[in-house]
Amino acid sequence: MEDSLFCSFLYLLVPSILLIFLIKVVVHDFWWIPTRIENHFMQQGIKSPKYEYFLGNLKEISALILKASAESMPLSHDILPRALSFFHLWKKIYGSVFLIWFGPTPRLTISDPTIIREIFFSKSEYFEKYDPPLQVKRIEGNGLLNLKGDKWAHHRKIMQPFFRMENLKLIAPIMAKTMDEALVKLSEDMSKNGSLEIEIEVSVWFQNLLEDVITKITFGNNYEEGLVISKLQAHQTAHATEAYQNAFIPGYRFLPTSTSRISRRLAKEIRKSLLKLIDRRRESSNRDNKNDRPTDLLEVMINAADESGRSDDPSTVTDNDVVEECKTIFFAGTHTTSAMLTWTAVLLAMHIHWQDEARQEVLRVCGARDTPTKDHLANLKLLGMIIKESVRLYPPVVAMIRRAREDVQLNGIHIQQGTELLIPIIAVHHDSTRWGDDVHDFNPMRFAEGATQAADHPMAFLPFGTGARRCIGQNLAILEAKLAIVMILRRFSLHLAPKYRHTPSVLTLLHPQHGAPIVFTKLSHHVN
Numbered sequence: 001m002e003d004s005l006f007c008s009f010l011y012l013l014v015p016s017i018l019l020i021f022l023i024k025v026v027v028h029d030f031w032w033i034p035t036r037i038e039n040h041f042m043q044q045g046i047k048s049p050k051y052e053y054f055l056g057n058l059k060e061i062s063a064l065i066l067k068a069s070a071e072s073m074p075l076s077h078d079i080l081p082r083a084l085s086f087f088h089l090w091k092k093i094y095g096s097v098f099l100i101w102f103g104p105t106p107r108l109t110i111s112d113p114t115i116i117r118e119i120f121f122s123k124s125e126y127f128e129k130y131d132p133p134l135q136v137k138r139i140e141g142n143g144l145l146n147l148k149g150d151k152w153a154h155h156r157k158i159m160q161p162f163f164r165m166e167n168l169k170l171i172a173p174i175m176a177k178t179m180d181e182a183l184v185k186l187s188e189d190m191s192k193n194g195s196l197e198i199e200i201e202v203s204v205w206f207q208n209l210l211e212d213v214i215t216k217i218t219f220g221n222n223y224e225e226g227l228v229i230s231k232l233q234a235h236q237t238a239h240a241t242e243a244y245q246n247a248f249i250p251g252y253r254f255l256p257t258s259t260s261r262i263s264r265r266l267a268k269e270i271r272k273s274l275l276k277l278i279d280r281r282r283e284s285s286n287r288d289n290k291n292d293r294p295t296d297l298l299e300v301m302i303n304a305a306d307e308s309g310r311s312d313d314p315s316t317v318t319d320n321d322v323v324e325e326c327k328t329i330f331f332a333g334t335h336t337t338s339a340m341l342t343w344t345a346v347l348l349a350m351h352i353h354w355q356d357e358a359r360q361e362v363l364r365v366c367g368a369r370d371t372p373t374k375d376h377l378a379n380l381k382l383l384g385m386i387i388k389e390s391v392r393l394y395p396p397v398v399a400m401i402r403r404a405r406e407d408v409q410l411n412g413i414h415i416q417q418g419t420e421l422l423i424p425i426i427a428v429h430h431d432s433t434r435w436g437d438d439v440h441d442f443n444p445m446r447f448a449e450g451a452t453q454a455a456d457h458p459m460a461f462l463p464f465g466t467g468a469r470r471c472i473g474q475n476l477a478i479l480e481a482k483l484a485i486v487m488i489l490r491r492f493s494l495h496l497a498p499k500y501r502h503t504p505s506v507l508t509l510l511h512p513q514h515g516a517p518i519v520f521t522k523l524s525h526h527v528n
Contacts, residue, residue, distance in 0.1 A: 038106075046094075047095070061086045061102075065086070069082070106420065108419055110421055111428050116428070119423070124468065127404060127408075127421070128149075129152075143329070169374040174216050175217070175480060178212050202346075218329055226277070271323050274326055304317040305317040305319060335396075340387070355493070383486070388444070428460055428462060496519070497519050
């Protein structure tokens with residue numbers, strides 16, 4: 001009898017607990033907290049588009065993106081209305097600081113360089129990197145891009161020497177050789193077709209080129225094994241990017257979609273392959289003389305793991321950390337740099353005058369055929385300005401997100417702990433109040449006095465981020481970009497293909513929605 005009563009009690013209790021939990025989630029998390037946050041900022045004069053239950057502003061954002069991406073735009077660099085349509089519209093309505101909702105998650109949107117300087121410098125201790133959705137971590141890796149606190153600081157200290165210019169100049173010949181081989185193949189393809197020109201979809205071509213380069217400088221002597229892993233990672237990125245479009249819908253990551261299943265399977269396969277490669281590298285390193293060890297990034301991280309202390313030490317580097325850093329360098333070194341090169345090539349193909357000026361500088365400084373050296377590249381002042389202007393108009397990373405670690409006053413605004421801040425880099429780069437009336441013109445000469453003097457505020461130019469977390473790979477990215485452009489301009493002239501459609505869009509990075517077909521025409525002094 002007692003057992004029967006107890007079972008009846010449990011039968012009634014469990015549904016009650018589930019109901020209370022459901023009410024807590026539905027009412028508290030998706031209504032009460034957003035309403036309280038909305039009122040908190042409204043009382044400070046900060047407005048927002050209306051919060052819709054559960055989805056926030058995602059429905060409006062998606063509609064604006066779909067409308068903006070439905071058609072191509074003219075060959076103009078006024079790309080903000082297309083690339084970041086929701087910000088372009090809502091800034092006009094709500095002002096330079098406003099609140100938007102990604103599902104139940106609020107983000108205070110800030111594009112004022114003065115406030116940005118507070119966030120990243122004078123009050124940086126109050127803010128931290130936010131935790132991206134799982135789909136983003138699968139793309140970027142849980143390495144330096146996404147680590148926080150002491151672990152991030154320790155990993156950055158380990159990796160910093162690899163990205164210094166004195167080390168990069170040692171691997172520049174590897175990069176140059178890889179790029180030269182790719183360009184020789186283009187010339188051979190032209191010869192087979194009996195033509196002096198070839199149409200290239202450069203967003204794909206640059207990505208394949210950078211995959212090869214990054215694989216060589218990351219895995220060194222294990223290039224062939226690394227290449228297999230890199231291809232898996234590229235496949236994984238494609239699937240995770242597709243899933244990312246729905247990443248901010250609450251609970252979406254738990255749905256058993258075919259894309260998510262493939263993405264998870266690839267993630268496991270990549271991890272397994274990298275762990276095997278780490279073991280094989282250790283075995284070969286033990287057999288060989290330490291002085292003969294390759295100086296690639298994999299070796300740097302393995303050495304750090306082997307030298308780590310106790311497993312409970314926060315500075316310990318595990319084999320899993322090595323795996324995640326390899327994934328991170330693949331993403332950052334391949335996708336961000338290929339996006340930068342794609343838009344630079346498009347700009348040079350649009351603006352033939354600047355292409356001709358850059359080619360004359362390249363031939364004068366580097367010569368027509370010799371492999372460019374680090375000193376050559378350092379003396380390419382105009383090309384450096386062209387790349388800066390390219391990443392101003394078309395920054396690969398369009399925004400940064402930070403989270404308040406505790407309550408803080410920011411330019412007179414009371415920011416509550418946990419509030420996320422969205423800093424739209426692309427909007428800052430296209431702000432006429434900072435850059436002048438020619439803000440949408442391609443004008444490399446605006447950087448003649450350096451990046452800090454190009455606008456009326458040093459925080460108006462943020463292509464590689466800023467503050468302590470400024471991109472560690474900036475020198476590598478610029479070196480790769482300069483090498484590639486030098487070697488292309490010496491051999492080919494660039495023109496937009498007739499079918500080119502100007503469609504800058506955001507999908508994790510700024511990319512051409514319908515590709516970037518460019519016609520490469522062989523120059524007379526390179527005709528065999």
